Amino acid sequence: MKNCYDLIVIGGGPAGLAAALSAYENGLTDILILERDQVPGGILNQCIHNGFGLHHFKEELTGPEYAGRFIDQLEGTSIELLCDCMVLEITDEKVIHAVSPKTGYLALEAKSIVLAMGCRERTRGAISIPGTRPAGVLTAGAAQRYVNIEGYMVGKKVVILGSGDIGLIMARRMTLEGAKVLACVEVMPYSGGLTRNIVQCLNDFDIPLYLSHTITEIRGKNRVEGVTVSQVDANRQPIPGTEIEFDCDTVLLSVGLIPENELSRQAGVPLDFRTNGPKVDENLQTEIEGIFACGNVLHVHDLVDYVSDESARAGKAAAAYVKGETAVGDYWNITAGDNLGYTVPQRVHRAADGVQIFFRVRRIFANSVIEVTCGDQLLAKFRREHMAPGEMERINIPKALLAKADGDITVTAKEA
């Protein structure tokens, strides 16, 4: 195996695959993907439900099918893929230290790097549920892997905490495999998942959704025996007297995802505390030249289609960087103003060919406007009929409008 590449992509999930393929299409031939699992495809391999690809392929695919389309495209390219390979460290000099049973220890040099490590689930520890510590408390994604790939059923009577999409999907999946899902419990007054998933995963199977409720106790010695669910007030504090008891043997947690940035941090890539991902510019380049980031390691997405698009841009930008064609010059910062949780990118070259900005709002909006301002100057305005924290928004600022900016840019959302 060589020890120097034009581009090394860390992660062979949807983001890594799309980035590598796009870099290849844009003229790089010397590309290596490092994947820690036995096979490429990442989390899509266990997402056996459909609904993927409506934007990208204009048809509805399951996760494995969606991944398969990208994996098939590797065939006939010069892109190298090394699976079963764990990256241990990335240095700011772009040296990658990794191990794999096949190759042993590797120290690889890269002219450019795309970070595509994805994200992981928040666990019980991250949300501190009181009670005992029995078996039977799993993250929804772990349960999904057990059921869909390993072929183990994880429980018979299930309560799901959190109404994120993975939790909703697992409510249906467990039901189809013969379990009884007693309730889905969400601390917020609205669901964190897509409406279609509430309909087809909960309503279709008469699974009740308890909004503004949370689990206040888990009982059981060896195995979960039951949970207490309480209503919460506007400050998310449990209201005494509202307790509901459920006899269940399993609790699945769908309480959020965290971009997996240990490697980025080690490399000295500055992170944004709001996204938990690297700070990037319009080309998805981090603040270390030649290191790019895309997909869920950058910010958590709702749709893989958007991950693929974003990652293709990162791959293209990495190719441009290796060819010495990267944009240079000064930046404007892009700030998340009123009602926005974050923006990606966090800064843009002043002379950029426009910029696509992704963000999430902090609460639900009916008729609303998104305003892009620079000081007192309104650069652009976008109308939306509906916005929710569970749905990532994106806006395009064309070059002509961006050129009008004479300082840092702020994006805000408000009622129309």
Place this chain on the structure above:
Amino acid sequence: MKQIICIGCPKGCHVQIDETTYECVGNACPRGAEYAKNELTDPRRTLTSTVVIEGAAIRRCPVKSDRPLPKAMVQDAAKALDEVRIEAPVNVGDVIVENILGTGCNIICARNIAKA
């Protein structure tokens, strides 16, 4: 008027449908009207599940119905798949169960899995 939430895409439009004329408002695209009408007359869902696979590096093969099944039969069809055993290699699109439970829908393979 009945309200039906379209599951055609992640937008999730709230479609108002007249139960006699099937006239719709609130759908952002024509598929919403078609979906809402079907929900009233013949609700269907695509089934995705897994079957046991032998001779492969993994133990389960993802499968799906090649077209939507009558909603009322989805759970029975999933149960019927419990008994199915297949042998690697398989490819996307291979028919795993033909005409499941007489619905006219086939269960097809959703992942390329090589022989281990």
